[in-house]
Amino acid sequence: MMKPERLKTLFNPESVAVAGATDNENKMGYHVMKSLVESFDGRIYPVNPGKDQVFGIAAYPGVEELPEAPDLAIIVIPREKIHDTVKKFIERGTGAFVIITSGFREAEMPDGGKLHEKLRNLVERANAVVIGPNTFGIVNVRRGLNASFTPALFKVRxxxxxxxxxxxxxxxxxxxxxxxxxxxxxxxxxxxxxxxxxxxxxxxxxxxxxxxxxxxxxxxxxxxxxxxxxxxxxxxxxxxxxxxxxxxxxxxxxxxxxxxxxxxxxxxxxxxxxxxxxxxxxxxxxxxxxxxxxxxxQKPMFGDRVAVVSLVAGLGMVACDTAEKCGMKLAEFSENTRSQLYELLPPYTIRDNPVDLGFVASDVELCGKAIELIAEDRNVDGIVLNYVYSWSGDFLQVPVDSIIRASGQKPMTVCLNYPPGTWDDVREKIEANGIPVYSTPEMAVKSLKALGDYGKILLRE
Missing domain, CATH: 3.40.50.261 (Succinyl-CoA synthetase domains)
Structure with missing residues (x-):
């Protein structure tokens, strides 16, 4: 079995053994078991010669006593015992390991490098794969596997x-x-x-x-x-x-x-x-x-001409500074776009790039039309949109549907900042439609630049 197939098994096991499993909260084996029990629906085999049960699960005194060869073995035992333990797992048929124990080539110990090479030779001969040693582990979030010593890592989205x-x-x-x-x-x-x-x-x-x-x-x-x-x-x-x-x-x-x-x-x-x-x-x-x-x-951005649209002028200025510092250009709107923006927006707003929607913030339909109009401009390669909560939510609304339609025209990133609990649903709807949201205009701009960098990579011959 080649390494990619072994890695597929490592990240998608049906059975996992933990060598060093324990109920003692002061031991690493406890935290590994907690991570596994809280995330994994498959078969779990604690290995501990001094325990009949760990976390209420039947434990086994050694590798030889396991009822099957587990797909994955997590090793949390003293380094001196690891070689022989891994060898026993390999002899049973296990081909994937997470070795959390440290003290190998990274350590200032005279035998650290030798132990590392001895273990490497063993697993290479068996065509097994090892994450580690000296690792916190791995997490397959989408498939329900937290093979690490940190239970909280499974809380990530x-x-x-x-x-x-x-x-x-x-x-x-x-x-x-x-x-x-x-x-x-x-x-x-x-x-x-x-x-x-x-x-x-x-x-x-x-x-x-x-x-x-x-x-x-x-x-x-x-x-x-x-x-x-x-x-x-x-x-x-x-x-x-x-x-x-x-x-x-x-x-x-x-x-x-x-x-x-x-x-x-x-x-x-x-x-x-x-x-x-x-x-x-x-x-x-x-x-x-x-x-x-x-x-x-988001899709890649092919070009470096950026439109900045903001609800507050200051955010637009910061976004413009960041864009130019990153090597992007502020887009020159077409005459058609400029004339329509001048018709839509009152004269005391900034209607050229960057566009300031502050004075029409209460008109969600008007704001949405301006955003969609800018997205249709052929002189614009990407858009940074900045919305910040500054007063009553009944008065200030986000043109979510227009933002979603505009993102279908051009790559877009959004800075959306607000007090907790006010625009959570807005953010969720925007991101559910593939538009990344950030807390600062700087990061929104830099992330749009990353889309442009990737676009350049794809255009290479």
């Missing part, structure tokens, strides 16, 4: 972004951010020390994953960057890849080696190669996940 990270801490930072911003995931993957599953293998698997429309990569370093780049260039025409490369400066570069046992490489060369091979590059964590949101929801 289901979506179509696969987040692949060398750092568990980064995933644990981005997950709550995504919850607040309404960003959904198909999978969350902590690669850890990459025993025999690295970025190339994951990319090859995600290329055929029906649940994933966009891939977000947090990269510290890799031993074989060319293989990763080759997979990116193969996948990017059908699925956009967003990448954040850490280690811009010397100390962070050195920290990468001790964190994941990997070579980080020169930042500028690495980022240049990522762009050349078809990745959309993010510079911050917020950008990484926000760009992925836009790319998973």
């Amino acid at each position: 289901g979506g179509s972004i696969a987040l692949v990270s060398q750092s568990g801490g980064i995933c644990h930072l981005l997950a709550p951010y995504a919850m607040r911003e309404g960003i959904g995931f198909s999978k969350i993957i902590g690669l850890g020390n990459r025993l025999n599953v690295d970025f190339p293998e994951i990319l090859e698997y995600l290329a055929t994953d029906d649940d994933t429309r966009c891939i977000a990569l947090y990269i510290e370093g890799t031993e074989n960057p060319r293989r990763m780049l080759d997979e990116i260039v193969k996948i990017t025409r059908s699925k956009p890849v967003v990448a954040l490369k850490a280690g811009r400066f010397e100390k962070a570069d050195r920290a990468s080696r001790s964190h994941t046992g990997s070579m980080a490489g020169d930042y500028r060369i690495f980022v240049s190669a990522l762009k050349q091979y078809g990745a959309v590059v993010a510079e911050t964590l917020e950008e990484l996940i926000s760009f992925a949101k836009a790319l998973s929801m």
Whole structure:
């Protein structure tokens, strides 16, 4: 069985064993079991020689006593016992593992590297796949599998972004951010020390994953960057890849080696190669996940002429500044669009790009007509729409239907900011129709730029 098929089993098991399962809340095996029990509908086999039951589920003293070979084994035991335990699982027929235990090549221990290579040789001979060691685990949000030590990760919204990270801490930072911003995931993957599953293998698997429309990569370093780049260039025409490369400066570069046992490489060369091979590059964590949101929801933008429409003039100014700073141009409306806008909107509004709807905010139909008119302009490649709640909801309404129709004409991102509970239904309806919503005009603009970057990638010969 080839690695892509093994990875398919790893993310979609029917049975899972946990070596090191326990009811002791102070042990990692407890949190792994809690994550699994709260998410997984398949067969669970706790392995613990000192327990008859764990979480009310029959436990087994060893691998040999299991009633079947589990599809996936999660390993949470001391590192000295891992090789022999994995060997027993392999002999039973298990071919997929998540090894959470640390203390291998990332550790400052004289035998860490040797243990790593010994384990790698074992699993490679068996054609098995391993996520880790030194990982928090994996989550298949759409298929009901939390194979990690963090039960709360299963609270993230289901979506179509696969987040692949060398750092568990980064995933644990981005997950709550995504919850607040309404960003959904198909999978969350902590690669850890990459025993025999690295970025190339994951990319090859995600290329055929029906649940994933966009891939977000947090990269510290890799031993074989060319293989990763080759997979990116193969996948990017059908699925956009967003990448954040850490280690811009010397100390962070050195920290990468001790964190994941990997070579980080020169930042500028690495980022240049990522762009050349078809990745959309993010510079911050917020950008990484926000760009992925836009790319998973919206069509690419072919061009760099942007229209900015705002309910408040200040938001429009910030959006314009951000657009020009990002290298985009403010679109020059056609004469037909300009004349119609001048007819529709009163003279004390800003009717050229950026368009200010503040003085007609109470007329939802008029605002909607202006937005749709701008979307029809051939001089406009994409739209950033900024709506902010500033007074009574009965007086101020969002032209949701017009926004949805306009997004059918042009790529669009929306900044929608409001007190909790006021426009939740508005945001849900907009995003349900494939339009990404952000909390700030800056992120809405930058995410539209990401759609433009991807459009340039698709236009390459």
